Amino acid sequence: MTNRGEPLLRVEDLRIRFDGSDVVSGASFELGPGEVLGLVGESGCGKSLTALAILQLVPPPGSVAGGKVIFSGVDLLALPEREMRRRRGAEIAMVFQEPGASLNPVLSVGSQVAEVFTVHRGFSRRAAMREAVALLERVGIPDAAARAGDAPHRLSGGQRQRAAIAMAIAGRPRLLLADEPTTALDVTVQAQILELLRRLREETGMAVVLITHNLGVVAEMADRVAVMYAGKVVENAAVRDLFRRPLHPYTQGLFASLPDLRDPDKALLPIPGVVPRPDAMPSGCRFRDRCPLAGEICAEEPLLLARGPGHAVACHKVES
Amino acid sequence: MTSPLLARRRRWPWGGTTAVGMLLALAVLGPILAPFDPLATGDPLADALVSPGSRFLLGSDDLGRDLLSRLLHGVRLSLGIGLAAAALSVGVGAIVGALAGFRGRWTDAILMRGVDFLLAFPRLVLLLGAVAFLDRSLPLIVAILGLTGWMGTARLVRAQVMSLRHREFVDAGRALGLGDARLLLRHVLPNCAGVLLVSATLSVGSSMLLEASLSFLGLGVPAPTPSIGSMLAEGRSFLASAPWISTFPGLMIALAVMAFHGLGEGLRRSFDPGSSR
Amino acid sequence: MKDARVLVSDLRVRYRARAGWFRPAGKDVRAVDGVSLAVGKGETLALVGESGCGKTTLGRALVRLVEADAGEILFVPDDPADPAVERVLRDSRSPARRILPDGRAAVDVRRVRGADLRRLRRRLQIVFQDPYGSLDPRMTAGAILAEPLAVHRIARGRARGEEVDRLFERVGLRADVRQRYPHEFSGGERQRIGIARALALRPSFVVLDEPLSALDVSVQAQILALLRDLQGSERLSYLFISHDLAVVRSLAQRAAVMYLGEIVEEGPVRRLFEEPLHPYTKALLSAVPVPDPETRRPVLLLSGEPPSAASPPPGCRFHPRCPVAEARCRTEVPAPRTPEAGRSVTCHLVEGE
Numbered sequence: 001m002t003n004r005g006e007p008l009l010r011v012e013d014l015r016i017r018f019d020g021s022d023v024v025s026g027a028s029f030e031l032g033p034g035e036v037l038g039l040v041g042e043s044g045c046g047k048s049l050t051a052l053a054i055l056q057l058v059p060p061p062g063s064v065a066g067g068k069v070i071f072s073g074v075d076l077l078a079l080p081e082r083e084m085r086r087r088r089g090a091e092i093a094m095v096f097q098e099p100g101a102s103l104n105p106v107l108s109v110g111s112q113v114a115e116v117f118t119v120h121r122g123f124s125r126r127a128a129m130r131e132a133v134a135l136l137e138r139v140g141i142p143d144a145a146a147r148a149g150d151a152p153h154r155l156s157g158g159q160r161q162r163a164a165i166a167m168a169i170a171g172r173p174r175l176l177l178a179d180e181p182t183t184a185l186d187v188t189v190q191a192q193i194l195e196l197l198r199r200l201r202e203e204t205g206m207a208v209v210l211i212t213h214n215l216g217v218v219a220e221m222a223d224r225v226a227v228m229y230a231g232k233v234v235e236n237a238a239v240r241d242l243f244r245r246p247l248h249p250y251t252q253g254l255f256a257s258l259p260d261l262r263d264p265d266k267a268l269l270p271i272p273g274v275v276p277r278p279d280a281m282p283s284g285c286r287f288r289d290r291c292p293l294a295g296e297i298c299a300e301e302p303l304l305l306a307r308g309p310g311h312a313v314a315c316h317k318v319e320s
Numbered sequence: 321m322t323s324p325l326l327a328r329r330r331r332w333p334w335g336g337t338t339a340v341g342m343l344l345a346l347a348v349l350g351p352i353l354a355p356f357d358p359l360a361t362g363d364p365l366a367d368a369l370v371s372p373g374s375r376f377l378l379g380s381d382d383l384g385r386d387l388l389s390r391l392l393h394g395v396r397l398s399l400g401i402g403l404a405a406a407a408l409s410v411g412v413g414a415i416v417g418a419l420a421g422f423r424g425r426w427t428d429a430i431l432m433r434g435v436d437f438l439l440a441f442p443r444l445v446l447l448l449g450a451v452a453f454l455d456r457s458l459p460l461i462v463a464i465l466g467l468t469g470w471m472g473t474a475r476l477v478r479a480q481v482m483s484l485r486h487r488e489f490v491d492a493g494r495a496l497g498l499g500d501a502r503l504l505l506r507h508v509l510p511n512c513a514g515v516l517l518v519s520a521t522l523s524v525g526s527s528m529l530l531e532a533s534l535s536f537l538g539l540g541v542p543a544p545t546p547s548i549g550s551m552l553a554e555g556r557s558f559l560a561s562a563p564w565i566s567t568f569p570g571l572m573i574a575l576a577v578m579a580f581h582g583l584g585e586g587l588r589r590s591f592d593p594g595s596s597r
Numbered sequence: 598m599k600d601a602r603v604l605v606s607d608l609r610v611r612y613r614a615r616a617g618w619f620r621p622a623g624k625d626v627r628a629v630d631g632v633s634l635a636v637g638k639g640e641t642l643a644l645v646g647e648s649g650c651g652k653t654t655l656g657r658a659l660v661r662l663v664e665a666d667a668g669e670i671l672f673v674p675d676d677p678a679d680p681a682v683e684r685v686l687r688d689s690r691s692p693a694r695r696i697l698p699d700g701r702a703a704v705d706v707r708r709v710r711g712a713d714l715r716r717l718r719r720r721l722q723i724v725f726q727d728p729y730g731s732l733d734p735r736m737t738a739g740a741i742l743a744e745p746l747a748v749h750r751i752a753r754g755r756a757r758g759e760e761v762d763r764l765f766e767r768v769g770l771r772a773d774v775r776q777r778y779p780h781e782f783s784g785g786e787r788q789r790i791g792i793a794r795a796l797a798l799r800p801s802f803v804v805l806d807e808p809l810s811a812l813d814v815s816v817q818a819q820i821l822a823l824l825r826d827l828q829g830s831e832r833l834s835y836l837f838i839s840h841d842l843a844v845v846r847s848l849a850q851r852a853a854v855m856y857l858g859e860i861v862e863e864g865p866v867r868r869l870f871e872e873p874l875h876p877y878t879k880a881l882l883s884a885v886p887v888p889d890p891e892t893r894r895p896v897l898l899l900s901g902e903p904p905s906a907a908s909p910p911p912g913c914r915f916h917p918r919c920p921v922a923e924a925r926c927r928t929e930v931p932a933p934r935t936p937e938a939g940r941s942v943t944c945h946l947v948e949g950e
C-alpha cells in the first residue's frame with residue numbers, strides 16, 4: 001500500500017471458522033485514522049463476522065482461527081478478555097443493522113446511553129444522564145430530553161438507530177464499525193442517517209468501517225473499499241479507483257448487474273450461479289465457477305496483490 | 321431428500337429413543353419371556369416370599385407368584401394404557417387447539433374457557449369420581465385418562481397454530497384458493513408435528529403414573545390382572561420383610577416414566593434449540 | 598384507460614383498533630385511503646413508497662388477502678368465456694358483474710364470493726417478499742407446485758406431473774429438484790419456486806410484493822430478468838411494489854408514488870424520474886444513493902419520518918415534512934391535477950387541470 005502513515009487498523013489474513021469450515025479465510029485490509037472503509041459484499045461473504053472478529057465477539061461455534069487484527073499497533077487477537085473489554089465501547093464501537101438491536105427493550109434509551117458515560121468515561125450518574133441527553137440531541141433526536149426517558153419501542157426505526165449511534169460514540173471511539181446501519185431503514189431515513197454519520201465523522205475524526213451491500217452507499221460515504229466474496233477480500237482500492245476501474249471479475253460483475261437510476265436502458269447482466277456454501281467451496285479461486293475469465297490457473301488460490309497504486313486484487317487473470 | 325423433520329435437528333435424542341425402545345421391546349416380548357404364569361400361585365410354604373435368586377429372579381410375593389413374570393405383564397399393561405391414553409389426549413387436544421388457534425375470536429374464547437374450566441379439576445379426583453360411579457374396566461380407564469389429559473396439548477397446539485396462521489405460506493395458500501379446512505389440515509397441523517410429538521411423549525409418562533396411582537388405591541384395572549400399581553400396594557405390608565415386592569415395580573415405573581420424559585425433553589430441545597440449553 | 602386489466606377506484610382499507618378489556622378503542626389506521634389506479638394489459642405499474650405508506654396492504658387487497666372497506670376493484674378478462682369468470686359474467690343479475698362504458702365485461706373483485714372467488718383467484722396472483730416464509734417448509738417443491746393444480750382440478754395424473762415439470766423449467770430450475778424441501782434451496786431458487794407457483798394457474802395479473810428485496814444483489818438481476826421474460830411470454834400485468842427506485846426504473850412502464858395511504862404522483866416512469874413534480878417524489882429520488890463517487894448530488898433531506906397512518910396530518914398529508922409547504926397546505930386537501938397527459942400529481946403547488 002502507499003504510505004499514508006501508520007494505519008489505525010490493519011487486518012492481516014484473518015481466518016474465521018464456523019461449523020468445521022472456514023467462512024472467512026484470508027481477509028486483509030487496512031484503515032487510516034479518520035478514514036472510511038467500505039466493506040462490500042453479499043450475504044454470507046463474511047463481512048459481518050469480520051467486524052465481530054475485530055471486537056473479538058465472534059459467537060460460538062464460530063472462532064477466529066488465524067491472522068492478526070492490529071489496532072494502533074496492538075494485535076487485538078492476542079489480548080486477554082479484560083484488555084478487550086477496555087477497548088470495546090471506548091476505542092472501538094459497533095452499530096448493527098437492526099435499528100436498536102443494541103438497545104435493551106426494557107430500559108430507557110437515555111439510561112443506556114448514560115451507561116456508556118459512567119462505565120467508560122467515569123461520569124457520575126447525574127452527569128452521565130445530562131451528557132446522554134445532549135448526545136441524543138446531537139444525533140438528531142427531536143425533543144431529546146423527553147425521549148431520553150422512553151423505552152426503545154416508543155421510538156421510530158430511524159430514531160432507534162440514532163440512539164444506537166449515540167451509544168456507540170458516547171465512548172469517543174477512534175473506530176466505528178457500522179454493520180449495514182441503514183439497510184433496514186426507508187430510503188429517506190437512510191439519507192438522514194448517512195448524513196449524520198458523515199457529520200459525526202467530521203466532528204470527531206473517527207474512522208469508520210462501513211459494511212454494506214449497497215454500492216451507492218459506498219460511493220457516497222467511503223474513502224476506500226474492500227470487496228469481499230465467499231470469505232475473502234478480492235479487491236481493495238480507493239473508492240474512485242474502484243468505480244472507475246474495477247479489476248476483479250466479481251466486482252465487474254456486480255457493477256454490470258445493478259440497475260442504475262441514471263441509465264435506465266442499461267442492459268443488466270446477472271452473474272450466473274450462486275455463492276458457494278461454506279462447506280462446498282471450490283478449491284483455488286472461490287469465484288471460479290461463476291467467472292467468465294476462469295481458466296486452469298484458477299485452480300490455485302490467487303493472492304491479494306497490488307496491481308496499481310493503492311489498488312490490490314486477488315485474481316490471476318488481471319494485468320497490472 | 322432430507323425431510324425438514326430430520327434436517328433441522330440439532331441432534332436427535334438417541335439416548336431417550338433407545339430407552340423408550342427398550343421399554344417397548346420389554347412390553348411386547350416380556351410376557352413371552354416370562355418364566356412363570358403371573359397368576360399362578362404356589363405352595364404357601366415353599367414358594368411364598370422367596371428372596372430374589374436362582375428360583376425366582378426377582379423374588380416371589382406372599383402368594384408364591386413370580387415377581388418377574390408379574391412385572392413383565394404389568395409393564396405391558398402400564399405401557400399399553402399409557403400409550404392409548406396419550407393417543408386419545410393428543411388427538412383431542414390437537415383438534416381443540418387447532419380449531420381455537422385457527423378460527424380465533426369466539427371459537428377460541430369459548431374453547432379456551434372450557435379448557436380453563438377443566439384444568440381447574442384435579443385429574444386424579446376426576447378419575448376417582450369416574451371409577452366410583454362406573455364399572456371399572458380397561459377401556460373406561462383409558463377413556464377417562466385420555467379425556468382428562470388433553471388440555472395441556474390443546475394449549476400448546478393453539479399457541480403454535482396461532483403463530484403459524486399468519487405465516488406467509490398460509491397467506492400464499494389462501495391466495496391460491498385453498499379453503500380453511502385444507503389450510504389447517506395440510507399446512508398448519510403438519511407444522512405442529514414437533515409440538516405434538518413432545519406433548520405425546522410427556523403425556524405417556526403422566527398417564528402411566530396416574531394408572532399406577534389408581535391401581536395402588538385399588539381402583540384400577542381389576543385384580544388379578546397384574547398391574548404395577550397393585551403390586552406396589554401388595555408389597556406395602558412386607559416392606560420390612562420382603563422389600564423386593566414393592567421395590568422392583570416401583571423402580572420399573574420410575575424408569576419407564578423417566579425414559580419417556582427423557583425422550584420428550586430431548587425432542588423438545590432438538591426441535592427448539594433456542595429455548596433451553 | 599383503454600386496454601386495462603385491473604381498474605381500481607377510490608379503494609379504502611382500514612385496520613380497526615379494537616377495544617380491549619382495559620383499553621379504549623384507539624384510532625383506526627387508514628392504510629389505504631382512497632386510491633385509484635389502473636394497470637394495463639401486459640404492462641407493469643410500479644408502486645413506490647416507504648414503510649407505512651400502505652403499498653403492501655393495497656397489493657394484498659387487490660388479490661383479496663385483505664378485505665377492503667370501500668371502493669372498487671375491477672378485473673377485465675380477455676375473454677368472457679374464461680372459466681375463471683364465466684359463471685359470474687353469464688349471470689346478468691350477479692352483483693359482481695359489471696359492464697364498462699366501452700361495452701367490455703368486467704368482474705367486481707370485491708363482490709365475488711365462494712366458489713366464484715376461488716375460480717377468480719386463478720387470474721389474480723401474488724408473489725411475496727420473503728422467499729422462505731412464503732413456502733410451506735414441510736412440502737417438497739414439486740408438491741408446492743402441484744397443489745394449486747390439484748385444488749383447481751387442472752390436469753390429472755401424469756399430465757399434472759408434466760405441468761409441474763414445465764413450470765420448473767419455465768422459471769429456470771431443473772425438474773429434478775422437485776423432491777427437495779425449501780430449506781435445501783438458495784434464496785433466489787426459492788423465489789423462483791414462488792414465482793412458478795403464482796404462474797401455475799395461468800394468471801393475467803400478478804402482484805409482486807417487493808420480490809427482490811430479500812435477495813442478494815447478484816441474484817436480483819437474475820430474478821428481474823426472469824420476471825421480464827415471463828411478462829412477455831405469458832402476457833402478464835404486474836403491480837410491482839418496491840422501494841428500490843433503480844429497479845423500478847428498469848422494469849416498469851408506469852409508476853405511482855404512495856404516501857400515507859394515498860397516491861401523490863403517478864405517470865410514465867421516464868417522465869416521473871426525469872422530472873418529478875411532487876415534493877415527496879423529488880425527495881425520494883434525491884435520497885437514493887448513486888453508485889458514482891464523483892457526483893455529490895444535493896440531497897433534499899426530509900425532516901422527521903413517515904408519520905403513523907393512525908392520525909394523518911390535516912390538509913395535505915405531506916405538509917409537516919414538505920420543504921416547500923405553504924399556508925394552505927396545512928388546511929386544504931389538494932386535489933389531483935394533470936400537469937401533462939398521462940400524469941397526475943396531488944399537490945397545491947403544481948399547476949394542471
